[in-house]
Amino acid sequence: MLIFALIALTVIGLLTFWLHRRLVAAPRWSTRWRYAGSALLVVLTALAVLAIAGGLRWGTADDTRPVAWLALTWLVVAMYLLLVLAAAQLVALVVWLVTPRERRPGRLRSFNRATAVVALVAALGTTAYGVVEAAEPELTRTTHTSAALPAAFDGTTVALVTDLHAGVVHGADFAQRVVDRVNAATPDLVILSGDVVDAPFERHRAEIAPLADLDAPLGVFAVTGNHEMYTGSTAEWLAEWERLGITVLANSSQVLTVGGESIRLAGVHDREGTGAFAPEPERALAGTEDGFTLYLAHQPLMATDSADRGVDLQLSGHTHGGQVWPGELIVPLQQPMVEGYAVVDGVPVITSRGAGSWGPPVRVAAPPEIPVITLRRG
Structure with a gap:
């Protein structure tokens, strides 16, 4: 170091x-x-x-x-x-x-x-x-169609919030702006796909207080990103998320039920995690092969670890779409995709450009977004 x-x-x-x-x-x-x-x-x-x-x-x-x-x-x-x-x-x-x-x-x-x-x-x-x-993340809408989706979940909307990076630059006012826009979209499910925070816990815990106001009938769920691992306060942050009403999927899964039919929501720690926070995709995806499974993994590259494990759609962030031009030319050196939709090792992946920004509060040719994904049976 x-x-x-x-x-x-x-x-x-x-x-x-x-x-x-x-x-x-x-x-x-x-x-x-x-x-x-x-x-x-x-x-x-x-x-x-x-x-x-x-x-x-x-x-x-x-x-x-x-x-x-x-x-x-x-x-x-x-x-x-x-x-x-x-x-x-x-x-x-x-x-x-x-x-x-x-x-x-x-x-x-x-x-x-x-x-x-x-x-x-x-x-x-x-x-x-x-x-x-960079100051105004916009809602972007897309649709994912799958024959495995139960009829009761046809039309379900999922808000994907990634890379908020609350901390040194982004304060509670920015988090509140994101929360207001997510709630205005009235999603059925809210996903926080990593890098929610980017700073030590004791000094910056107030920055994410507005996340307690996120509202979705199927719940609000989160997984860690690489920056949660860098804060030195991973355990404290995850406990705070739970206190704010966010369910943390720590190499685990949860069943969501609507009208007597179910899907599985699985989440894994980021690949930068070690020890208690090391990623265990086999554990997170245990028993998910037979039904429709949404998989939360911060980095799109992590789809390579979930191939042939029954994942119907992976939701990721991390890339920021390059954040600042010509960053999008560098992202492919580390990740299999920059943004949007792609199939990685047979796994459909939607990668958000992210709502916030890492380091400089600047985005050039990579506007911040909050994808709202409509799930369709087809």
């Missing part, structure tokens, strides 16, 4: 130095602007590192949330600055090659100033768009 931290800090330091060279040094701004730009880069990067490491601990979570919001949002700005300025460097090479030697210093200074301004405008504009997009 120490080696990983040192490598990460080294990479962040080098990237910050490169940004300083392209935005501050190469354009040769006045001394006052160079000092201001240098200080701003250092402060924002230091705050971002502190936020990622969980070092923003003064006062309450509400006290540190604006600072965490700014620091983590800066990471997206920095990423887009890197992309634009890296592309500009290729153009700068052409400018250098075609410009007579005696004119190169002046022309490159003008070019560097222009590209610094363009990069700032593009990065800030794209990130601002992403902030607005």
